[in-house]
Amino acid sequence: xxxxxxxxxxxxxxxxxxxxxxxxxxxxxxxxxxxxxxxxxxxxxxxxxxxxxxxxxxxxxxxxxxxxxxxxxxxxxxxxxxxxxxxxxxxxxxxxxxxxxxxxxxxxxxxxxxxxxxxxxxxxxxxxxxxxxxxxxxxxxxxxxxxxxxxxxxxxxxxxxxxxxxxxxxxx
Amino acid sequence: xxxxxxxxxxxxxxxxxxxxxxxxxxxxxxxxxxxxxxxxxxxxxxxxxxxxxxxxxxxxxxxxxxxxxxxxxxxxxxxxxxxxxxxxxxxxxxxxxxxxxxxxxxxxxxxxxxxxxxxxxxxxxxxxxxxxxxxxxxxxxxxxxxxxxxxxxxxxxxxxxxxxxxxxxxxxxxxxxxxxxxxxxxxxxxxxxxxxxxxxxxxxxxxxxxxxxxxxxxxxxxxxxxxxxxxxxxxxxxxxxxxxxxxxxxxxxxxxxxxxxxxxxxxxxxxxxxxxxxxxxxxxxxxxxxxxxxxxxxxxxxxxxxxxxxxxxxxxxxxxxxxxxxxxxxxxxxxxxxxxxxxxxxxxxxxxxxxxxxxxxxxxxxxxxxxxxxxxxxxxxxxxxxxxxxxxxxxxxxxxxxxxxxxxxxxxxxxxxxxxxxxxxxxxxxxxxxxxxxxxxxxxxxxxxxxxxxxxxxxxxxx
Numbered sequence: 001x002x003x004x005x006x007x008x009x010x011x012x013x014x015x016x017x018x019x020x021x022x023x024x025x026x027x028x029x030x031x032x033x034x035x036x037x038x039x040x041x042x043x044x045x046x047x048x049x050x051x052x053x054x055x056x057x058x059x060x061x062x063x064x065x066x067x068x069x070x071x072x073x074x075x076x077x078x079x080x081x082x083x084x085x086x087x088x089x090x091x092x093x094x095x096x097x098x099x100x101x102x103x104x105x106x107x108x109x110x111x112x113x114x115x116x117x118x119x120x121x122x123x124x125x126x127x128x129x130x131x132x133x134x135x136x137x138x139x140x141x142x143x144x145x146x147x148x149x150x151x152x153x154x155x156x157x158x159x160x161x162x163x164x165x166x167x168x169x170x171x172x
Numbered sequence: 173x174x175x176x177x178x179x180x181x182x183x184x185x186x187x188x189x190x191x192x193x194x195x196x197x198x199x200x201x202x203x204x205x206x207x208x209x210x211x212x213x214x215x216x217x218x219x220x221x222x223x224x225x226x227x228x229x230x231x232x233x234x235x236x237x238x239x240x241x242x243x244x245x246x247x248x249x250x251x252x253x254x255x256x257x258x259x260x261x262x263x264x265x266x267x268x269x270x271x272x273x274x275x276x277x278x279x280x281x282x283x284x285x286x287x288x289x290x291x292x293x294x295x296x297x298x299x300x301x302x303x304x305x306x307x308x309x310x311x312x313x314x315x316x317x318x319x320x321x322x323x324x325x326x327x328x329x330x331x332x333x334x335x336x337x338x339x340x341x342x343x344x345x346x347x348x349x350x351x352x353x354x355x356x357x358x359x360x361x362x363x364x365x366x367x368x369x370x371x372x373x374x375x376x377x378x379x380x381x382x383x384x385x386x387x388x389x390x391x392x393x394x395x396x397x398x399x400x401x402x403x404x405x406x407x408x409x410x411x412x413x414x415x416x417x418x419x420x421x422x423x424x425x426x427x428x429x430x431x432x433x434x435x436x437x438x439x440x441x442x443x444x445x446x447x448x449x450x451x452x453x454x455x456x457x458x459x460x461x462x463x464x465x466x467x468x469x470x471x472x473x474x475x476x477x478x479x480x481x482x483x484x485x486x487x488x489x490x491x492x493x494x495x496x497x498x499x500x501x502x503x504x505x506x507x508x509x510x511x512x513x514x515x516x517x518x519x520x521x522x523x524x525x526x527x528x529x530x531x532x533x534x535x536x537x538x539x540x541x542x543x544x545x546x547x548x549x550x551x552x553x554x555x556x557x558x559x560x561x562x563x564x565x566x567x568x569x570x571x572x573x574x575x576x577x578x579x580x581x582x583x584x585x586x587x588x589x590x591x592x593x594x595x596x597x598x599x600x601x602x603x604x605x606x607x608x609x610x611x612x613x614x615x616x617x618x619x620x621x622x623x624x625x626x627x628x629x630x631x632x633x634x635x
Contacts, residue, residue: 006193006362012576013515015361016549017347020402021436023617026624033436035349036315050631069632095437145326146435147629149405150622154432154450155332156478158471161340161371162401162408162431163515164364166550166582169559 014166021095022171029091031143034104039092040139042069043084053084054136054143060106062123063131069140073133081124090116097171173521175542177272178579182264188257189577191220195254196366202309203237203247211238214250221253244303248377251370258367259512265574266507269519273572276422278506291334292378297324298341299376302369305348310365313354321345329433336381337372339433343403344368363576367515380510385477388467391418392486393426393476394494395457396520396569397584398600400443400552404436407443409603411453412520412571412584414498415465415476423502425520428453428476435625440554441611442618444603452480458604462486474505491585492596495522495569518571523581528563535563537581547573547580554614556606557583557599564588 009015030052032041040056045068053074055066066074066084076082081089092101098114101107109118194213201210218234221227226249233249236242270277301320308317321341328338344365351357375381395413402408408431415426430451438446448454456463464486469477499522507516523544526537535546548559562568565586573580585598602611 007359008576010359010362011189011193012361013364013367013513014575015364017361017364018350018404020404020439023439023442023614023621024437025617026437026621030624030628031437036319037352044628052628052632144633145322147625147633148326149329149433149435150625150629151633152329152433153332154430154447155335156428156430156451157332158410158427158429158473158475158477159336159339159406159408159431160473160511160516161336161343161368161375162403162406163518164340164368164371165343165401165403165406167400167402167552168549169551169553170549171553 013164016168016170019097019170020168022097024091024094029087031146032088032092032095033142033146034092034096034101035142036135036138038135038139039088039101039105040135040142041088041092042140042143043087052140052143054139055082055084055088056131056135056139057081057085057089057105057123057128058131059104061131062105062107062126062128064128065131065133065136067133067136071133071136077130079130081120081128086120089120093119173523173539173542174272174274175539175544177268178544179542180268182268185261185264188220188261191216192254192257192366193363195250196362199306199366199369200310200360200362202307202312203240203242204307204309204312205240206238214238217250217253217257221256224256226253226256242303244299247303247306248299248373251373254366254370255374255510255513258514259509262507262512262514262516265514265517266519269517269572269579273519273521274500275519276501276503278504289333289378289381291328291331294324294328294334295337295376295378298328298337299373302373302376305369309354310348310351310360310362311354311357313348313352315349315352318345318348318352335431337375339406339431340368340372340375342405342433344372346404367513371513374510385469386472387470389415389417389470389476390466390468391464392416393428393453393463393465393483394489394491394498395453395462396491396495396499397571397598398454398457398552398603399518399550399571399582399584400600402439402443406431406433407446409443409447409451409454409600411451411457411600412518414494414502416498423498424474425502425504426470426474426476428478430454430478437621437625438618440618441602441614442621443552444554444605445615445618445622448604450480451478452483452485453478454600455604456485457598457600458602458606459485460488460490462489472505473507473511490596491569491598492522492567492587495520514574517574518582519573520569520584521572521581522567522569524567526566526568528565530563535559537568544572544579544581546570547582550582551599554611555599555602556608556611557586557597557601561588561597562586 045051066077233246328334567587
């Protein structure tokens with residue numbers, strides 16, 4: 001890379017790389033993330049307050065998986081996206097914006113502006129197969145790790161490195 | 173303010189940054205098998221510190237890195253050289269700002285030795301991950317490599333002594349994860365990631381981030397405004413203020429901050445809710461009050477280490493009155509040498525009598541002899557201060573900053589004339605709570621989000 005060839009964004013110490021999550025209601029889908037090459041998350045069961053479903057869709061292949069936190073397969077996710085996976089896609093679009101979800105999963109919805117519906121339709125149209133559910137334990141442990149952030153104590157000594165992370169009015 | 177001084181070129185700045193940019197370019201491709209261009213950039217970095225105590229160590233490191241035989245200490249040496257260059261840029265810019273605002277020179281305070289630190293095995297693990305990143309380069313990152321940070325961060329976060337490192341690594345790793353695979357990235361934040369990498373790497377040296385409380389202060393604290401920083405899983409609010417010592421000494425510019433790790437779905441007003449219970453000063457800011465401090469610990473860099481037990485509410489205090497009366501006479505502390513970087517520049521200033529204009533979608537203030545770009549993006553969304561309010565303002569208390577080759581003003585508060593009355597709007601007005609309709613809605617949504625997560629955590633976490 002030649003000297004002097006950098007753009008202003010490339011020369012910025014505080015360049016914004018990812019926009020903060022958009023606020024959303026968490027009751028139905030308390031956790032969603034784009035990580036490990038998957039859209040993955042946790043969906044609360046509609047009938048049992050102590051049960052959650054761990055759902056995921058892989059980038060590119062759209063191989064999907066859905067099971068409970070006790071590792072029982074979801075009855076609805078046999079040959080197609082179950083309602084939990086559909087809810088996951090919907091909430092991911094709310095949290096990250098449809099464009100970022102589409103880019104991460106490598107979905108190219110047929111016409112223009114992607115939304116939750118067109119993303120789901122574009123993925124199901126490729127007749128994705130059921131993926132292996134081995135990732136469920138990992139996703140669930142990432143969810144627990146995520147929840148553990150609430151248990152950490154705030155501190156009042158300075159964190160100078162936060163200067164690299166200015167707040168932004170932009171949202172996903 | 174002598175605006176002309178801010179638009180004059182700073183001697184040596186471009187040359188120094190060119191060396192930094194060239195080295196940063198090396199990290200884009202990675203150092204596993206450096207080619208001739210990369211070798212030249214690394215050698216350039218070593219040459220740039222040839223006249224300093226780092227010379228021999230960095231030259232050795234450059235040699236080994238170029239030969240593809242670098243050890244972890246060699247990467248640390250290169251990070252140190254890069255930080256030294258940016259530290260010199262910081263110093264030159266800070267001096268220029270002191271001249272422009274006509275502030276007394278910074279206090280010279282002897283830096284106390286950093287306290288002993290725990291967790292050296294975690295520091296070693298962090299270093300190993302960072303060195304792997306340097307070898308792969310930003311173009312070579314993948315999910316597996318980036319995921320290597322997670323166990324280190326999880327182990328560090330609960331230990332307040334390692335919080336600084338954990339918070340940096342967490343924010344950095346999240347950005348890298350969102351950018352995987354590096355091979356298909358449209359563009360790379362070249363300087364930013366090199367900054368984060370070298371900062372994180374230097375902080376793996378034991379003793380680099382120990383507590384540096386120097387003193388305890390008693391007197392009156394007059395808030396100027398609140399600056400908020402956040403990444404997906406952390407937030408920090410810093411109150412910039414003028415401190416008047418009870419013993420009649422010169423007023424000082426200080427900061428008081430509070431930070432918290434957070435789930436990424438806690439945003440906006442939820443950030444204030446996390447922080448509010450831990451620093452009564454946020455409430456005082458919202459109410460427009462001063463606070464009386466009694467033996468509040470302060471670091472050599474001028475950061476109060478807040479303790480609610482050592483503060484009580486004082487008389488009402490208006491940020492603009494404080495700025496008009498006290499700002500030009502207040503002394504500022506120096507940034508510790510290891511921490512010097514242009515990103516640390518955040519100098520409280522009062523600007524008045526400007527005209528505002530919008531250029532290519534960006535706001536600017538025209539002052540005699542100077543146009544300052546206004547960074548309205550930094551103003552927290554959970555607050556009443558909007559870009560529109562700034563555009564309509566006639567006076568502004570803000571932080572003078574520098575990034576990507578230019579000075580920027582971050583508004584903390586503005587004054588505007590509405591129906592012949594002067595009205596002030598503060599970016600941090602909702603820090604302590606709000607009765608504003610939009611603010612109340614945001615607070616309610618944030619409360620609900622945290623309640624759901626706590627309920628889920630209570631049910632699932634300790635089973």
